[in-house]
Amino acid sequence: MNMLHFAVLFALLFSSSSHAADFCVAKLKGAGSPAGYACRMPSKVTVDDFVFTGLGFAGNTTNIISAAVTPAFVQQFPGVNGLGLSMARLDIAPAGVIPMHTHPGASEILFVVQGKITAGFISSSANTVYVKTLKKGDVMVFPRGLLHFQINAAGINAIAVVSFSDPDPGLQITDFAFFANDLSSELLEKSTFLDDAQVKKLKKVLGGTG
Template sequence: MASYVFVFVVLVLASTKAFASDPSQLQDFCVADNTTKVFVNGVVCKNPAHVNADDFFFSGLDKPFDTKNALGSKVTPVNVNNLFGLNTLGISLVRVDFARHGLNPPHTHPRATEVLTLLQGKLYVGFVTSNPPKLFSKILNKGDVFVFPEGLIHFQLNIGRENAVAIAALSSQNPGVITVADAVLGSSPAIKDNVLEKAFQVDKKVVDYLKSQFWTDSN
């Protein structure tokens, strides 16, 4: 009886995992056809007869990207939108460049867990759990790896004396990103002041000042 219970639990966990990430492919590949006018939950497949090696290839992540912005960081994604062969494979990646003191601000990926590897520099990283909020943070050095669970707010800050570079893998072909400050204070149309006043326990002048800032997205 114990063995039957064990098998049942394994099957339940496996089925749960199947519904917790991008759908699995039902063929060798389904290269994205981003020219189609059909809207589906994902991307329509390109005709396999027209697929070639370039559909599975992306070049250029070896070069530093411009971090001359208010945040001092730049996120360069490689996902189904620019590497069509990722469609249905449930994975993507980003390169993140940091100037000195550069910040990849608090944000979430609604559809993906992220695993980040630091290639150069020194980062302070962390994520916050759902209520009650608890911060899990570490200082990363070259070669260190840190995981940000799916959907949780997380960040990275360059605390070293040089530029920093990281590569992160994400468990979705199109993980999405919601930058907290941009979403709350820079949305269009704007969230009403009285909502933000009460949520942050500040007066209208503070809310108006924050809304007046130029909100920068490094993604």
């Protein structure tokens, strides 16, 4: 038997003996990683691990942004671990906003269920802005890692359902990243071109120090 025949036979034997797992329900008690969570033992998995009921309830929009996000990420919905997807519900009150933010780990698709939402994102290559006011039934995609936002564009509560291309898409809100921590005002003034009064005002509003 020559080497080519041996390689083909070995590949056939290997492929016939291997078996991919049907699912990998997250073992949330352990630490997560960029690759996801460890798998729970199949004997510990129940149908409830594959069901999430939280998206049927409105989020609390009584806050500084007049908006709420109800996530169905792996931490709340362990059945999506390893499947490359997750969801969330957005509730945006009149004049509310989901501030400029990014999901480092996933692209996002937004579907408007109620009201109107002005949404947009900024490209990383040329800082091109793509903005559209969406109505009920419209869908918009936000590419992975790009800065984007959603604003209520009508006088009624807006509702949207969003889907992500990762069980744990990650989230960084730009305003909070700048002003809700202990990064010194001096460094912020130099890096953002804002003056001292503006920086301190934003830190006070968002709970930052320094």
